[in-house]
Amino acid sequence: MSSTAIKSSTAPSPVVSRMRHGLAPWARISGIALCALLTLGPVIWTVSTSLRTPADSADLPPRIIPTAPTLDAYRGVFDKIDIWLYALNSTLVTGLIAAGQMITAGLAGYAFARLEFRFKKPLFALVLATMMVPLQVTIVPVFLELKAMGLTDTLLGLIIPAFPTAFGTFLMRQYFLGMPKDLGEAAMIDGAGPWRIFRSVYAPLAAPGLAIVGVLAFNYHWNEFFRPLILETSSENLTLPLGLVSLQGNLGTGSISVVLAGVILSMIPAVAVFVVGQRPLREGITSAGVNR
Known part of the structure; x- marks a missing residue:
């Protein structure tokens, strides 16, 4: 049998080939839609319940679309807690933490990537080892020091x-390691010191990576609950996640609609920061991959 006949007998028919190419995009779209639904399902349910009256929030069977949407639950949030104060505290704490982590991560990352000093590798290994220590282990000594x-x-x-x-x-x-050394060497020939090289050469190029650190730090610490619960006792120093707990009422007897309305309000700043920082976040991840 000739090679042409073998190829023609093993090659798929045009109909089968068209079916494969026609089903593949729809299968991908269906899979993505299913994952999006599973991810956004709790958020949709939260928004729907926050727009119901307290009596309708416990309906069986539950309805995703409220029959009579109302904003009474959102008004109840402002009536029951000082949400503006809690939001201000959270904004101040989270914003300063994000800025501080961008500075410390940039300086430490540059030092471990570009500078040479004694015990460099053991110190970096020690830094990485701290990632394996749970926060609950260190909260007591941190509390005593504070x-x-x-x-x-x-x-x-x-x-x-x-x-x-x-x-x-x-x-x-890792971000600084992906940058060319020639830039720093050229600046060093021109008489720039390590600090000037970092500030004028590498730090501007590392802006997308710093944006990743800032966005991730903001979203994490905006929702942080454990540390504020241990370290804060006065009502005027509570952050937003702690303030929302009081919406539950005594023994959890508060309105579920009001509680979820508070959750939706607390999500708005974090979502806004992520939307604004999405572009530098994407560029930082992409450029890091290209540099490596």
Whole structure:
């Protein structure tokens, strides 16, 4: 049998080939739509329940689309808690932590990537090892240190301990390693020192990577609950996640619509930061992959 006959007998028919090419895009779209539905399902349910009256929020069978949408639950949030104060506290704490982590991660990542000093590798390994230590293990010594400095029950006590970031240091080190050394060597020939090289040459190029650190830090610490729960006791120093707990009422007897309305309101700043930072986040990940 000739090779032409073998090829013609094993090649798929035009109808089968068209079916394959026709089904593949629809299969991908269906899979993506299913994943999106599973991801957004709880959010859609939260928004739907926040627009119902307290009586309708417990209907069986549950309805996704409320029969009579109302904003009474959102008004109830402003009536029951000082959400503006809690949001201001969260914005101050989270914004300063994000800025502090961008600075510390940039400096530490550059030092581990470009500078030569004793015990460089063991120190970096020690930094990475801290990522494996749970927060619950270190909260007691952190609390005792803050108490000795008089920083318990203060916003400053939430901000300062969160400045060091092992993940951010690792991320920025990898980012700086992907940059060409020729830029720093050229600046060194021109008489620039290590600090000037970092500030004028590498830091501007690392802006997308720093944006990744800032966006991730903001979204994480905006929703942080455990540390503020341990370190804050005064109502005027509570962050937004802690303030929303009071919406549950005594023994959880509060309105579920009001609670979920508070959750939706607390999500708005984090979503806004992610939308604004989505472009530098995407560019940072893409450029890091290209550099490597």
